[in-house]
Amino acid sequence: MSLLTVGSVAFDALETPFGKTDKIIGGAATYITLSASYFTKKNNLVAVVGDDFPQSMIDDLEQHGVNTEGLEIRKGEKTFFWSGKYHNDMNTRDTVEVQLNVMENFNPAIPDSYQDCQYLMLGNTAPAIQSMVIDRLHNRPKLIVLDTMNLWIEIANADLMNLLKRVDVLVLNDEEARMLTHDYSLVKAAAKIQSMGPKTVIIKKGEHGALLFGEGRIFFAPALPLEEVFDPTGAGDTFAGGFIGHLVKTDDISFDNMKRGIIYGSAMASFCVEKFGAERIMNLTEEEIQTRVNEFVTLSAFGLE
Amino acid sequence: MSLLTVGSVAFDALETPFGKTDKIIGGAATYITLSASYFTKKNNLVAVVGDDFPQSMIDDLEQHGVNTEGLEIRKGEKTFFWSGKYHNDMNTRDTVEVQLNVMENFNPAIPDSYQDCQYLMLGNTAPAIQSMVIDRLHNRPKLIVLDTMNLWIEIANADLMNLLKRVDVLVLNDEEARMLTHDYSLVKAAAKIQSMGPKTVIIKKGEHGALLFGEGRIFFAPALPLEEVFDPTGAGDTFAGGFIGHLVKTDDISFDNMKRGIIYGSAMASFCVEKFGAERIMNLTEEEIQTRVNEFVTLSAFGLE
Numbered sequence: 001m002s003l004l005t006v007g008s009v010a011f012d013a014l015e016t017p018f019g020k021t022d023k024i025i026g027g028a029a030t031y032i033t034l035s036a037s038y039f040t041k042k043n044n045l046v047a048v049v050g051d052d053f054p055q056s057m058i059d060d061l062e063q064h065g066v067n068t069e070g071l072e073i074r075k076g077e078k079t080f081f082w083s084g085k086y087h088n089d090m091n092t093r094d095t096v097e098v099q100l101n102v103m104e105n106f107n108p109a110i111p112d113s114y115q116d117c118q119y120l121m122l123g124n125t126a127p128a129i130q131s132m133v134i135d136r137l138h139n140r141p142k143l144i145v146l147d148t149m150n151l152w153i154e155i156a157n158a159d160l161m162n163l164l165k166r167v168d169v170l171v172l173n174d175e176e177a178r179m180l181t182h183d184y185s186l187v188k189a190a191a192k193i194q195s196m197g198p199k200t201v202i203i204k205k206g207e208h209g210a211l212l213f214g215e216g217r218i219f220f221a222p223a224l225p226l227e228e229v230f231d232p233t234g235a236g237d238t239f240a241g242g243f244i245g246h247l248v249k250t251d252d253i254s255f256d257n258m259k260r261g262i263i264y265g266s267a268m269a270s271f272c273v274e275k276f277g278a279e280r281i282m283n284l285t286e287e288e289i290q291t292r293v294n295e296f297v298t299l300s301a302f303g304l305e
Numbered sequence: 306m307s308l309l310t311v312g313s314v315a316f317d318a319l320e321t322p323f324g325k326t327d328k329i330i331g332g333a334a335t336y337i338t339l340s341a342s343y344f345t346k347k348n349n350l351v352a353v354v355g356d357d358f359p360q361s362m363i364d365d366l367e368q369h370g371v372n373t374e375g376l377e378i379r380k381g382e383k384t385f386f387w388s389g390k391y392h393n394d395m396n397t398r399d400t401v402e403v404q405l406n407v408m409e410n411f412n413p414a415i416p417d418s419y420q421d422c423q424y425l426m427l428g429n430t431a432p433a434i435q436s437m438v439i440d441r442l443h444n445r446p447k448l449i450v451l452d453t454m455n456l457w458i459e460i461a462n463a464d465l466m467n468l469l470k471r472v473d474v475l476v477l478n479d480e481e482a483r484m485l486t487h488d489y490s491l492v493k494a495a496a497k498i499q500s501m502g503p504k505t506v507i508i509k510k511g512e513h514g515a516l517l518f519g520e521g522r523i524f525f526a527p528a529l530p531l532e533e534v535f536d537p538t539g540a541g542d543t544f545a546g547g548f549i550g551h552l553v554k555t556d557d558i559s560f561d562n563m564k565r566g567i568i569y570g571s572a573m574a575s576f577c578v579e580k581f582g583a584e585r586i587m588n589l590t591e592e593e594i595q596t597r598v599n600e601f602v603t604l605s606a607f608g609l610e
Contacts, residue, residue, distance in 0.1 A: 088489070089489060090489075184393070184394060184395075185531065185534075187531060188532055208514070209525075217603070218530055219604065219605075219607070220527040220605050221605075221607075222514070222605075225492045225516060225523055225525065226490065226492060227490055227492045227493055228490060260607060260608075260609060263607055293609065298522070299525050300524075300525055300526075301606075302565060302568055303561075304568075304602065
């Protein structure tokens with residue numbers, strides 16, 4: 001089985017209560033593919049960067065088994081740049097600056113060698129572009145997972161509504177679920193989203209864990225209680241990458257296997273926040289991941305007898 | 306095994322987005338003993354009310370197996386009254402009015418027949434009064450569980466600090482844990498609280514579940530995702546009542562049994578919020594409770610294979 005991920009590869013500059021960074025590698029597709037790389041080596045990326053993007057970073061992705069054939073490098077243009085500053089509680093942040101640059105007219109070309117991908121992960125970008133990706137695939141993938149954000153719910157609602165009819169799984173956070181449905185109850189919000197298209201809905205609640213809704217069932221995965229959250233940037237994308245990476249590896253899209261996917265995604269996200277940007281998820285071992293997953297078992301297991 | 310609960314028995318007037326009530330029965334000890342009544346019939350109450358408190362409500366408690374020998378009825382005085390209004394998100398509320406009345410000089414007398422209680426639940430009231438209860442017991446109970454609130458952290462901090470040295474379990478919410486320790490991380494906050502006295506700390510996170518810290522271990526229990534929260538009043542006390550009720554019933558204070566206690570407490574709290582005040586937890590069957598507990602198993606269970 002193989003995975004196709006489409007989304008941003010970017011520069012981020014971050015400030016948290018623990019320090020600040022200059023431009024470091026960021027972007028949804030970066031986090032997703034790095035996270036998924038621990039589960040599958042058939043890991044294909046479609047994204048666009050400018051010629052200011054260092055070859056060493058592309059090499060890093062390749063070394064993690066990410067296929068960058070679909071990474072377009074635009075001459076004379078600059079890479080998407082985002083800078084943000086986190087508040088003291090680490091749950092909220094302000095965007096300090098956005099330079100769309102190459103993302104302003106991202107036109108995702110799908111290499112022929114990617115056409116047989118059975119799993120499609122649409123990282124956060126404009127719904128019109130995400131739709132274009134589905135249009136350009138010769139066969140519909142077995143599973144399409146969509147990530148989106150508050151911006152698109154506000155400014156591209158019609159595009160998003162059309163796109164929702166075409167995907168299997170929607171991943172979004174609690175605030176976005178409430179914004180999309182105008183329902184405060186997440187149970188009601190998930191049901192409404194299911195009626196919009198995706199049969200499966202994953203609602204991320206940050207430090208409070210994540211909820212999976214599907215087949216009339218609900219699964220709750222905790223987030224690992226951490227002493228310190230150093231930098232939450234990319235945690236949601238890392239979660240999505242672990243989730244879909246596990247599905248690709250096992251080629252099983254049952255509800256029970258999605259539960260395991262959520263646990264793997266949560267484990268990957270718990271690493272992501274330990275260091276700035278993608279630093280921690282670029283340097284993980286299989287053993288560390290397994291140990292972390294076992295912590296989730298210990299954290300939430302109970303027997304009634 | 307038997308339980309002694311000390312705390313308020315009160316009148317509440319509530320307003321939520323779903324409606325409002327006149328004076329209905331409320332108070333921490335009311336919710337705790339009603340909730341615990343589904344687990345133990347050795348359920349002893351110490352509280353004070355005025356002679357405006359209806360005998361029919363005392364009869365209701367008695368019918369649930371609550372021993373009201375320690376419920377003092379003060380002639381010519383009025384029962385503690387609280388009225389509050391919930392905001393639309395149901396997570397925050399404003400206190401509209403407080404009339405301390407009989408609670409102003411609550412002087413908890415412990416009937417002789419209560420002296421052999423092995424489990425003590427100190428419902429939320431002034432730390433000086435909670436300390437007095439421990440002083441008046443001839444033998445230290447096997448387990449002392451303490452609930453407190455932001456008010457006492459602010460205005461009776463020294464009393465609270467002295468009391469913390471004398472209890473085994475502290476139950477409080479996330480905001481209170483942060484206020485008490487000046488630590489945002491709940492993992493750090495729990496460790497700091499443990500150094501203040503209680504070996505076990507339970508941090509309630511409302512709709513986000515609860516965390517149990519003890520023996521160097523952490524357990525996370527989800528809250529049941531609900532379509533509608535009708536009235537959250539008393540949910541925290543109902544949680545505490547289910548928790549300690551289960552411990553009394555099983556007479557097992559191991560970490561693993563406290564995990565089950567947290568699940569039973571969470572199940573009881575999920576009923577409490579379905580109707581105004583204590584209405585729902587006055588009318589429950591064993592079967593309903595067991596079905597609800599099984600929903601918690603389904604909600605959080607996963608296998609890695």
